[in-house]
Amino acid sequence: xxxxxxxxxxxxxxxxxxxxKYPESPKYTIISGDDxxxxxxxxxxxxxGDCTMMVDNSYAVPTIEWIKKDYTPIFKQFLFDNQLNxxxxxxxxxxKFSYYGVTVGHMMHFHSNSPANTGLSIGEFTxxxxxTPHDIMFFVATDExxxxxxxxxxxxxxxxxxxxxxxxxxxxxxx
Numbered sequence: 250x251x252x253x254x255x256x257x258x259x260x261x262x263x264x265x266x267x268x269x270k271y272p273e274s275p276k277y278t279i280i281s282g283d284d285x286x287x288x289x290x291x292x293x294x295x296x297x298g299d300c301t302m303m304v305d306n307s308y309a310v311p312t313i314e315w316i317k318k319d320y321t322p323i324f325k326q327f328l329f330d331n332q333l334n335x336x337x338x339x340x341x342x343x344x345k346f347s348y349y350g351v352t353v354g355h356m357m358h359f360h361s362n363s364p365a366n367t368g369l370s371i372g373e374f375t376x377x378x379x380x381t382p383h384d385i386m387f388f389v390a391t392d393e394x395x396x397x398x399x400x401x402x403x404x405x406x407x408x409x410x411x412x413x414x415x416x417x418x419x420x421x422x423x424x
Contacts (some may be wrong), residue, residue, distance in 0.1 A: 277309035280343040280393055281363055285310075285389055285424070288397055305368030309358060313390045313400060316409065324353045325407050336405060344384040346404035347373045351386060368424065374401065377418035385412070387422065 266341055280288075286300065287298050311320070326399035329335040333341060333349060370389040375382055386402040401412040 250279075261306065265401050277311060277363060277367075278395075279307055279367060279372070280389070280397075281307050285370060286419075288389060289399060289422070292381060292397070292399065299423055300424075305424070306368075307364075307367050308370040308389065308424070309363050309367040310370045310397070311388065311390050313392055313409070316388055316390060316400060316402070320354060321407050323357060324350055324404070330409070342384075343405060344375075347384045347386050350402065350404035370424065371395050372422055372424035375420040376412070376414070376420045377420060382420055 253269060280344060282305055286303060289300075325334075328346075328349065332372045333345075334340065336346075351373060354369050354371040358367075363369075372387055374387045376399055377383070386404050388400045390398055390400045392398050401410055402408070403410050
């Protein structure tokens, strides 16, 4: 009997592919790429010239609550499922964590009922930490009052954190 249960359990795992269950589609605010760039530059003192790439004409802007409650658990699951949750110098460093995080965000956006022709307002942000470049992520998101915020996210810790771009040497950002 135990063998039959084990066999059936394994069959369910194989057939379902252990895919993450994506949350219900968030209620996005849609903002043009030009307005996103202007917001980042004017509100957060980040030089537009530091942007190496911004390819979409409009962006779906999530809420900070979505980042915490929907995005973060799926990102953590992705890291653990793929054995990418540990820093390894020269192999799995900060830039890779940012790549993974941005990719997961775009996967979630793809699987949502997001408006056509929009990108998710998520990107990579590189700055100097005591003469060493460090790569993190950022979101342009709305707070509970609907106000736009530049939200910095440390993908190695899978959490939002405070960073004032005026206090660090910004090397670049891209969406």
